[in-house]
Amino acid sequence: MTRKIAVLIFPEFQILDATGPVAAFEIAGRIAPGAYALEVVAAGGGEIASSAGVRIMAAPLGDGAYDTLVVAGGIGTRTLGDLGESVAWLRRRASSARRTASVCSGAYLLAEAGLLDGKRATTHWSRSDDFARRYPKIRLEPDRIFVRQGEVWTSAGITAGIDLALALIEDDLGGAVAKQTAQQLVVHQRRPGGQSQFSALLDMGGAHGRFAGLMDWMRERLAEPLGVERLADQAAMSPRHFARAFTAETGVTPAKAVERLRLEAARVRVEAGHDPIDRVAEDSGFRDPERMRRAFLRTFGQPPQALRRAARV
Known part of the structure; x- marks a missing residue:
């Protein structure tokens, strides 16, 4: 079974928030052929500039069916008013996707879409105070590398997106494939230290x-x-x-x-x-x-x- 994964980006996204999980899923797909089909999407599509100025080509937001939605973070989330189309798309597509996940401040988009209300979640520690003030209905766990609440997953900053992707891969394909993927990435399959920030x-x-x-x-x-x-x-x-x-x-x-x-x-x-x-x-x-x-x-x-x-x- 091929699982279709959409990675949502936006202007001034953090490039590793997107490319870290993409690399993990790509490697897992080579270990287990046919496991994943990857697509980077953004409002309007086309070339989207990251906060580093590096551009990634994205498909426009559509009504296609996805197994998993992964939302990148980055300084672009500081102006949420500019991301209304992305938030509305998330709200619609999450109802049909098997699971939804965010990296770093991508949790803001999930929160704006109402997908985290009453749930446990995390984000980058430097944004935790602001996040908690904005979204009091969400049970923020600011120290965690990633948090799973049912089929909604959130993770901490930047490299934690790789930890999140490895956990999603293990959930899909088992520990052996996740371990091989981590070895190819030269990272820990499960980060030591209680998975804490x-x-x-x-x-x-x-x-x-x-x-x-x-x-x-x-x-x-x-x-x-x-x-x-x-x-x-x-x-x-x-x-x-x-x-x-x-x-x-x-x-x-x-x-x-x-x-x-x-x-x-x-x-x-x-x-x-x-x-x-x-x-x-x-x-x-x-x-x-x-x-x-x-x-x-x-x-x-x-x-x-x-x-x-x-x-x-």
Whole structure:
């Protein structure tokens, strides 16, 4: 069975949001001949310029039948008023497509089309606050690489589109084909780290900046008390100066950085499913399982047990 896939683009789309999934499906189609037929579409068709200025030839939007719709993201989504035709097309075609997916800020188009109301979804972490304000009916999970809610899939920024495509390929053709596709792409079939955007978020200002060494030191001692005084002492700074400098460098307070590191470590172990929840809480520095549960609810919208069940499914 050949599955017809439409990749929707628009002026100033992010080129890798489109070409990453296209490459993954193309490679999977070579491994499993006849599995996919790919088409790039856009309002009006013709040559569509990406945000990099590179143009891709697209077919005009039509009423053809598609198995899967994939919506690219990019800075073009900042002017949603210009994308009305694309949104209306998505709303019509999604009712007949087997599944619909978005990469990065392509989630805005799905949201405008009403396809995410009442559903879990994600987008690039830098757009999360704006997205949550605009679409309060959507249960945003801003830390995730991708989220599946039934037959609607959303993913984080740029390279996460490849993670999304590999998951769609695995859903269609099984793990062996997805693994071979990932090997050809020279990427992980399943990105490590609990499939979380947290590491990327913390690395903004932290991976190579003045506090990079301190971040590594913190990760190795999550079970220990990591108050601002101890962190400042490790950084050889006064607590007040350290708190100001750390926040300016990383974009988060020291306490929030510690919590995020603990959440990242705890979520990986929770979803792995091997250790008791209370042991995870102790080892990751939350100490009290109830304290960890509250942090999970606040950040992920679900308690640890629910995430463990979802990971098993």
